[in-house]
Amino acid sequence: MSVEPGEYGAVGDAADMGGERSGDAPLPPAGMGAQVKELLRRSWLVRIGLFLVAVAVLLAIVGPYLARFPLEEATPNANLPPSTTYWFGTDPNGFDVFSRVLAAPRIDVAIALVATAIAFFIGSAIGLLTGYYRGWPGEFVMRIADLIQSFPLYVLAIIIVVLTGRNFQNIVLVIALLNIPIYVRLVRSQVLSLRERTFVEAGKAAGTTDLNIAVRHVLPNGLSPALAQVPITIGFAILITAGLSFIGAGVRPPTPEWGVMVASGAESIIIGEWWISFFPGVAISLTVFGFAVVGEALRAVFLREV
Amino acid sequence: MTRFILKRLALLVPQLILVVVGAFLLLRLLPVDPVTQRVGIFATEEGRAAVKEELGLDASLGSQLGDFLGGIVRLDFGEAWTTGDPVFEEIAQRFPITLQLIILGFMVAIAIAIPVALYVASRPVGKADKGTTVYALFAGAQPDFWWGLFFVYIFFFILGWFPAPLGLLDIHLIPPNGPTKFVLIDSLLDWDIEVFVSVLKHLALPVITLAFVLTGPILKIMRQAAMDVHASDYLLYAQAGGSPRQLRRRIIFRNALAPTLTVTGILFGFALGGAVIIETVFSLQGMGRYSLDRTLSVDFPAIQAAVSVMAAFVLFIYLLLDVMYAVLDPRVRYGEPG
Numbered sequence: 001m002s003v004e005p006g007e008y009g010a011v012g013d014a015a016d017m018g019g020e021r022s023g024d025a026p027l028p029p030a031g032m033g034a035q036v037k038e039l040l041r042r043s044w045l046v047r048i049g050l051f052l053v054a055v056a057v058l059l060a061i062v063g064p065y066l067a068r069f070p071l072e073e074a075t076p077n078a079n080l081p082p083s084t085t086y087w088f089g090t091d092p093n094g095f096d097v098f099s100r101v102l103a104a105p106r107i108d109v110a111i112a113l114v115a116t117a118i119a120f121f122i123g124s125a126i127g128l129l130t131g132y133y134r135g136w137p138g139e140f141v142m143r144i145a146d147l148i149q150s151f152p153l154y155v156l157a158i159i160i161v162v163l164t165g166r167n168f169q170n171i172v173l174v175i176a177l178l179n180i181p182i183y184v185r186l187v188r189s190q191v192l193s194l195r196e197r198t199f200v201e202a203g204k205a206a207g208t209t210d211l212n213i214a215v216r217h218v219l220p221n222g223l224s225p226a227l228a229q230v231p232i233t234i235g236f237a238i239l240i241t242a243g244l245s246f247i248g249a250g251v252r253p254p255t256p257e258w259g260v261m262v263a264s265g266a267e268s269i270i271i272g273e274w275w276i277s278f279f280p281g282v283a284i285s286l287t288v289f290g291f292a293v294v295g296e297a298l299r300a301v302f303l304r305e306v
Numbered sequence: 307m308t309r310f311i312l313k314r315l316a317l318l319v320p321q322l323i324l325v326v327v328g329a330f331l332l333l334r335l336l337p338v339d340p341v342t343q344r345v346g347i348f349a350t351e352e353g354r355a356a357v358k359e360e361l362g363l364d365a366s367l368g369s370q371l372g373d374f375l376g377g378i379v380r381l382d383f384g385e386a387w388t389t390g391d392p393v394f395e396e397i398a399q400r401f402p403i404t405l406q407l408i409i410l411g412f413m414v415a416i417a418i419a420i421p422v423a424l425y426v427a428s429r430p431v432g433k434a435d436k437g438t439t440v441y442a443l444f445a446g447a448q449p450d451f452w453w454g455l456f457f458v459y460i461f462f463f464i465l466g467w468f469p470a471p472l473g474l475l476d477i478h479l480i481p482p483n484g485p486t487k488f489v490l491i492d493s494l495l496d497w498d499i500e501v502f503v504s505v506l507k508h509l510a511l512p513v514i515t516l517a518f519v520l521t522g523p524i525l526k527i528m529r530q531a532a533m534d535v536h537a538s539d540y541l542l543y544a545q546a547g548g549s550p551r552q553l554r555r556r557i558i559f560r561n562a563l564a565p566t567l568t569v570t571g572i573l574f575g576f577a578l579g580g581a582v583i584i585e586t587v588f589s590l591q592g593m594g595r596y597s598l599d600r601t602l603s604v605d606f607p608a609i610q611a612a613v614s615v616m617a618a619f620v621l622f623i624y625l626l627l628d629v630m631y632a633v634l635d636p637r638v639r640y641g642e643p644g
Contacts, residue, residue: 151328159333162602247598262455285448285452
């Protein structure tokens, strides 16, 4: 596959933004490791993005242990502004906003990571199979993918989560379902062009089995766009989880979850109690932005490598 | 061109049927029992059977689907289980509210994104270019519900420029009962300036929120497309041939607009589904809230109709954009690969 410079969105833009050098210098043709290093050296934005992602993943692991107050124990100290005791203030239940903001990635980031992993593996597998073995089953799968994607995404998510039960598992499955078609398409289109290449013919001539060619030779060559999509899906999954919870169709309060927390402050914002929604919102904003930047940078690396 | 449109229309029909059947089957396949939802788990068999009949769930799946499809042709979506009112009329009240919001949001976003994109594409790697690229990446990855609340805090609580996020009208005003159901248009038709201004003020923050998020991706694709045109051989040729600046600008604009339209169409579908979030923040009773509320109360006729209408509308938008694309790019019309 040949990629014209500039064909793919902001290829290289992430690398160029804020760099000390002018943006037209291409990444070195060396291995991927060297490219990543060069990208990090050149762009402050990519450094920030990676930092934000690292913090989010770290908090998903240790966040709940950093709590300064019990996470789900109501206290009479409701709606207090930020102070030296309550760094981010308290919410209408008297919860400490700071503790809950740090604990929430255990839900938000975990849902996003698991859902993305499922979407990536199932989507890529379907994409590989339908791309490599053409025929009506592949066409049928693509029409199902079309159908899923023609529904209004949020509404579909609301219906499935609310009617099957608002819990971790169902939210993960819905987000995975909504993203599977994206991976099917990305991998399938790669495989469709790769299967005509000489190395496939060579494999066949050498007597390698079809499945072997598909999995060991075609798939690794066709996976780059799907891999570059992974951080974008993670960020998007965090947005969907928080959005669903915000409107009352996702995680149930009082679970410490960013969308739930923004919602708990939505009413008091018109009387000026900004801190209840503000801090969890900033957390969502920075985390999703971090994943978006890393996705953009991955694209720059992968698509030049292909 | 007519042939192209006809061919495209022919494609729309099976798509529509698929979406409607999909919405119907989705509700029947999910593990939810609307009868138990209504009568509880301690109801007698007779009680359950009575409710089941009342809801129309005693009929076979095939005949239920037949009724649903037959009703759609007559613009009859049945009666809502929660209110007993015709679903069609409920949706006719709600849909314009959402559409008005989204269309205004897109108008603002496009009005900002396209000129800015054209400007920075002609001066790449400058400060303005870097700034817009970072903004585009940032805005495309933001929680719109939180920005909505943030704008409310700044522009309502602190500055007091716009009203509180409570619906479309000041409480003492009477909504117009005009033919279009778009409050903004109907109030103008009635020449009720007070209502018109009130609606504009109430819509300002939701529209700004929507535009803030939407401008990002539109800006990104338009900038990239315009830069591709700048780097193209045909523009170089036009320049070498001495085409006037005006003409070259036109070439850039037209060619960059085509891919932008495609992305805008996909965004429109996303925004229509995502409207529920902005509607929640600003207490607007649009389609998003309707779908959410009726899902929470397990109202099958309302849910399947709402989903079908929204999906059908998105398909219609895709059709419209494909036609516009064909107008902009004649290669599409003649079946050549774009």
